[in-house]
Amino acid sequence: MGLNILVVDDSGVMRAMIIKTLKMCGVPVGEIHQAANGEEGLKQLENHWVDLVLVDINMPVMGGEEMIDRMRQNPVTKDIPVVVVSTESSQSRIEMLEKKSSGFVHKPFNPEIIKGVIDGIVGGTDGKPAEGKTLQGVGQDF
Amino acid sequence: MESQLKEKLYKASARTFEDLAFLLPSETPGEAQAAQPVERAVLVRFSGPFSGRLVLKVSGGLPQALAANMLGEDGPAPEGAKADALKEAANVICGNYLPEIAGPREVFRLEAPELIEPAPAGPEVSARAELGVEEGRCEVEFYAEGPGAPGRG
Numbered sequence: 125m126g127l128n129i130l131v132v133d134d135s136g137v138m139r140a141m142i143i144k145t146l147k148m149c150g151v152p153v154g155e156i157h158q159a160a161n162g163e164e165g166l167k168q169l170e171n172h173w174v175d176l177v178l179v180d181i182n183m184p185v186m187g188g189e190e191m192i193d194r195m196r197q198n199p200v201t202k203d204i205p206v207v208v209v210s211t212e213s214s215q216s217r218i219e220m221l222e223k224k225s226s227g228f229v230h231k232p233f234n235p236e237i238i239k240g241v242i243d244g245i246v247g248g249t250d251g252k253p254a255e256g257k258t259l260q261g262v263g264q265d266f
Numbered sequence: 267m268e269s270q271l272k273e274k275l276y277k278a279s280a281r282t283f284e285d286l287a288f289l290l291p292s293e294t295p296g297e298a299q300a301a302q303p304v305e306r307a308v309l310v311r312f313s314g315p316f317s318g319r320l321v322l323k324v325s326g327g328l329p330q331a332l333a334a335n336m337l338g339e340d341g342p343a344p345e346g347a348k349a350d351a352l353k354e355a356a357n358v359i360c361g362n363y364l365p366e367i368a369g370p371r372e373v374f375r376l377e378a379p380e381l382i383e384p385a386p387a388g389p390e391v392s393a394r395a396e397l398g399v400e401e402g403r404c405e406v407e408f409y410a411e412g413p414g415a416p417g418r419g
Contacts, residue, residue: 134378135350135353135354135357136346136347136350137333137336137337137347137350137351137354138336138350138354140336140337141336141337141338144337144338182357182375182376182378183378184378210361211357211358211360211361211362211376212361213361213362213364213365213370214365214370214371214372214373214374215365215370215371216371216373217373231286231358231361232281232282232284232285232286232358233285234285
């Protein structure tokens, strides 16, 4: 059974590129949902069961950091693993975003990096959770 | 200092085209590439320890090549996708260049990239890099402002 994944990025081309990369690198993909900003992303989470969120940081309307903060305040979404996919290059900001999320992928990325980060969260490419972890509730420590 | 800024700008730009769209730039555009008129330009404003803007100008069908390669699809890309791809490239170049020149712990805020009318580089340009890509070329101009700006003492 594939992972239901929500991709949040204000660039339609980047969303398409991330989705293509996920499929290409062997991540077991179930349903794919998309959003162009954090606000749309939260609405998608209200309407769909999502196993994993990939989110950009700098977006209009609501950025990725605020989206993650709001997800963590909601009992329903607080444990969903989030991978930040961003151009952010400041080491101090990356460290802070890594604490808030389950993983960080720097743009530009290659398929191996995305796969490595997702494997680290959900286990191998067979979609089974990593040992001792569930799909919802991994890597979060608040 | 000026040559370091230029070299780092070239490297950040070349890496973006390579990793984002599998395009291999050359450091010096050829005669045919250099003759291509600028097709589109994108601006990214930033603020942080110093503020400024980065302008990306492209020619020779580069928006099409960029969008097609990022999407992994043959055939003409929609106009919206071309603009989107160009904006993303400018965003990635700027996001990767700033820590290279300001230090890895400095925090900058990048605004959403915007399409602008192409114009010649201003005299206040802090660094400028030119790359030959596919049939055209790419010009990247970096403008830094304020007392902490590199190359401004």
